[in-house]
Amino acid sequence: MRGQLILIEGLDRSGKSTQSVKLHESIKDSFIVKFPDRSTRIGSIINEYLTNEDFKLPDQSIHLLFSANRWEVIQDMIDKLNNGHTIILDRYIYSGISYSLSKSQLSNTKNEMSDVDWLYSPDKGLPKPDLTLFLSLELDQINSRAEFGEERYEKTEFQKIVKSNFLKILPQEGVKILNVNDKSIEEVQKMIWEIIEQGDYNKLTNNPISYFT
Numbered sequence: 001m002r003g004q005l006i007l008i009e010g011l012d013r014s015g016k017s018t019q020s021v022k023l024h025e026s027i028k029d030s031f032i033v034k035f036p037d038r039s040t041r042i043g044s045i046i047n048e049y050l051t052n053e054d055f056k057l058p059d060q061s062i063h064l065l066f067s068a069n070r071w072e073v074i075q076d077m078i079d080k081l082n083n084g085h086t087i088i089l090d091r092y093i094y095s096g097i098s099y100s101l102s103k104s105q106l107s108n109t110k111n112e113m114s115d116v117d118w119l120y121s122p123d124k125g126l127p128k129p130d131l132t133l134f135l136s137l138e139l140d141q142i143n144s145r146a147e148f149g150e151e152r153y154e155k156t157e158f159q160k161i162v163k164s165n166f167l168k169i170l171p172q173e174g175v176k177i178l179n180v181n182d183k184s185i186e187e188v189q190k191m192i193w194e195i196i197e198q199g200d201y202n203k204l205t206n207n208p209i210s211y212f213t
């Protein structure tokens with residue numbers, strides 16, 4: 001028996017971190033794993049990239065660093081699942097693909113950033129979430145949230161492209177898209193909890209961990 005892997009995805013400031021904490025508080029012995037994990041050495045380069053627009057890195061490099069940052073902590077995550085802990089992921093590989101893919105569309109160029117297979121390949125071998133929740137919110141509601149605009153990707157035009165890419169690349173299976181427009185933190189928390197309880201995602205499972213192939 002193992003714990004389950006629950007992923008919360010969404011645009012910047014859509015409420016992922018807020019809801020991750022709420023879910024963590026509701027599931028005993030659970031852990032939150034947040035990507036990017038800015039506390040590691042790779043994470044500190046990512047943090048510099050996101051917070052300092054003068055810090056230049058080729059798109060290919062930063063894309064691979066985001067993936068490398070996931071690989072840094074993956075064994076610990078797998079061990080925790082196997083020891084019966086639920087893990088709540090705050091972003092994961094779908095953020096990796098959607099944000100990088102959006103760069104090619106914004107600049108209207110064809111390169112590795114427009115090649116979904118290339119973008120996906122460094123994440124092959126990572127464990128697949130048992131459940132993915134996508135918090136879907138209108139752009140104007142995100143714009144007005146506290147702190148929106150502080151980091152590199154927090155620009156409305158860019159976020160609009162990212163949203164359409166998320167909806168394009170998220171798989172059909174195991175994904176729930178939640179319309180959280182005009183919903184309070186408590187209302188979103190309730191929507192999420194209903195899905196968790198219905199699917200027993202807060203309980204241990206016999207299913208072996210599956211991996212991205």
Ligand code: ADP
Nearest residue numbers: 011012013014015016017018145146183184185
């Ligand atoms: P993310 O992790 O997706 O970037 P956060 O959880 O940090 O988003 O939330 C961004 C901001 O929006 C925070 O100030 C948070 O308190 C606020 N917020 C989160 N959820 C809601 C909600 N449902 N309604 C209004 N404000 C919210």
Ligand code: TMP
Nearest residue numbers: 012035036066091092095096099100153
């Ligand atoms: P955060 O606000 O959730 O910490 O995310 C930081 C930013 O990094 C956010 O704009 C999304 C972006 N991102 C990627 O571009 N690729 C990735 O693989 C991840 C995890 C995040």
Ligand code: MG
Nearest residue numbers: 016017018090
């Ligand atoms: Mg967050």
